[in-house]
């Protein structure tokens with residue numbers, strides 16, 4: 508049974524809010540059929556995602572890492588945004604000051620029409636030259652599914668291409684980090700569908716709390732930050748966000764412009 512009082516409190520906070528920032532993780536795309544990282548589905552051919560999502564794994568075996576990304580690209584290409592993405596996309600047009608920070612690289616928030624998305628770990632739909640050759644841009648779009656050659660080659664130097672994502676041990680791009688940190692000074696900060704295990708993304712909810720935001724977590728299970736936030740609601744994002752959105756549309760303040 509969903510915690511009605513927690514939903515009441517969330518609806519009340521959002522009705523009063525002018526600025527809202529949402530952090531999402533793999534749990535938001537789960538209902539679209541995109542496997543999460545650390546749940547049972549997080550395994551691929553008995554490899555743990557974390558053992559493949561590193562520059563060292565790529566240097567050691569670019570073929571294997573690209574097989575994993577090829578498999579994910581093909582899987583994600585067949586997935587559609589789910590109600591969680593759609594509610595957040597509508598909120599991105601409804602709240603005066605809305606930011607969505609996603610750890611997901613699947614592009615489903617953009618496909619749902621969400622405005623002001625910060626792709627904290629970049630995109631599975633972009634590639635980079637592994638050797639960073641002079642003639643290639645920093646990163647570029649490549650949505651070819653399936654890629655004809657694994658590992659794919661840089662068109663500028665014939666060297667290896669790498670997926671345009673941030674791997675473990677790699678830094679978040681400075682301007683991306685800056686934008687995300689600026690957005691935590693908000694009225695309401697929601698952390699949705701993330702295990703809050705990966706930094707620096709996992710530090711954002713406490714940074715929001717320190718800046719005076721009302722902090723809310725919606726996740727299938729408790730996480731290391733649950734007890735530190737103002738409201739922690741256990742449940743499915745696609746169900747809970749829909750419930751909250753339905754309630755918001757029944758409130759006078761929210762309903763008028765939506």
Ligand code: BV8
Pocket residue numbers: 531532533534535537538543544545546549557560610611612628672673674675676677678679699700701702703704705706707725726727728730742743744745
């Ligand atoms: C950095 C690649 C510093 C993209 C990913 C030792 C060595 C090196 C680094 C470190 C270290 N110790 C700590 C670190 C830092 C490290 C880190 O935090 N490691 C963790 C594992 C301990 N972080 C980094 O390395 C970051 N960079 O620190 O840089 C630096 C600075 C300057 C210069 C150099 C270095 C970079 C982090 C980037 C991580 N990239 N993957 C890709 O291929 O996708 S990791 C991976 O985890 C994904 O990116 C993912 O986005 C991220 C977080 O996972 P979640 O999204 O939370 O997914 P997860 O499966 O874990 O959880 C899903 C949750 O949803 C679950 O709780 C589940 O219950 C819930 N759920 C499921 N279904 C639903 C649901 N909830 C609601 N509704 C549902 N329906």
Ligand code: ZN
Pocket residue numbers: 636637638639640643661662663664665666
């Ligand atoms: Zn190149």
